[in-house]
Amino acid sequence: MTQTYLHNKFLTIILKCQNLRKPVSILIAISGGKDSLCLIKLVEDFNHTYNYLYDIEYIYVDHQWRADSQRNIKHLLNYTCITNNNTYIYQIHKAHMSESTVRKVRYQIILQHAIKHKTQIIFTAHNQTDQLETFLLNLIRGTGLEGLSSLPLIRQIKNHIHIIRPLIKMNTGDIIWFCHKFNLPIWSDKTNFYYSNSRNRIRYELLPYLKGYFSPMIEDNIINFLSLSSIENEYIKQNAIKLYINSRHSYYIAFNYKVIQYQHLALKRRVFHLFFYYNFNKHLNHKILNKLIEYMHIKNQRKISVIWENLKINLYKNWVYIQ
Structure with a gap:
């Protein structure tokens, strides 16, 4: 051969x-x-x-x-x-x-x-x-x-x-x-x-x-960028998975947002995405995601509900949960 x-x-x-x-x-x-x-x-x-x-x-x-x-x-x-x-x-x-x-x-x-x-x-x-x-x-x-x-x-x-x-x-x-x-x-x-x-x-x-x-080396440059991005993305992903596992409820479809409240924005976004993709196989809308992260930081908040794609997303007593 x-x-x-x-x-x-x-x-x-x-x-x-x-x-x-x-x-x-x-x-x-x-x-x-x-x-x-x-x-x-x-x-x-x-x-x-x-x-x-x-x-x-x-x-x-x-x-x-x-x-x-x-x-x-x-x-x-x-x-x-x-x-x-x-x-x-x-x-x-x-x-x-x-x-x-x-x-x-x-x-x-x-x-x-x-x-x-x-x-x-x-x-x-x-x-x-x-x-x-x-x-x-x-x-x-x-x-x-x-x-x-x-x-x-x-x-x-x-x-x-x-x-x-x-x-x-x-x-x-x-x-x-x-x-x-x-x-x-x-x-x-x-x-x-x-x-x-x-x-x-x-x-x-x-x-x-x-x-x-623009550049005869554009393909090599993009591949190099993708290689670096993959390394950084994997690091963020692994940390987000750890946070999600530590924050999710053992029985209900819910997670404790206090665990991620003061983490970097990149990790907070990833945890929300993991929660909805793992439980509902859905990619969370960016506008809804930004609202949920904003609501997390409201002090002395009452129960907040957001409707998205037939899901009622609730924030109450440190928990994000679905009805």
């Missing part, structure tokens, strides 16, 4: 993942594109050499947006069948969903499959360029530090399942070179060139513009 720069990089990334230090079952989310084929090739070559991973399965979610989706599936199955691993195909039957909605549905399908089959690790083929594009999309939408630090190498989700992105340190240019070197049968998806898609416009217009007119 020919060892390339990406093979060595993949090996380094795999060895960094503590979750892969023991035999685990792995579900690999794929498409017919260059990133997925690169990931399949790297995984199969790695396993052929080290026999380290076991019980590998592939999963593909068909949005059925394109007229050639059936041919794409056949093309993908022709390639994955040489791996002797199972490939699962799911189809989304609801048409006219937004891109963000389809992305959420796709993740739910993959997650439910992993839970059903007791899979511990999910691999996705997100690369460094995807990370750059996601950063710019989130920045335009007005995200905070958490959103800027999206698409990390490893993310833990429910039921002790981890998402790992082994290509996140590899850029599109290296992946294209890798696919050409090994003659991987990339399926050309014409929707990747529709400028009605915000991500495509960022990829083909905004990033080249920034590189050409």
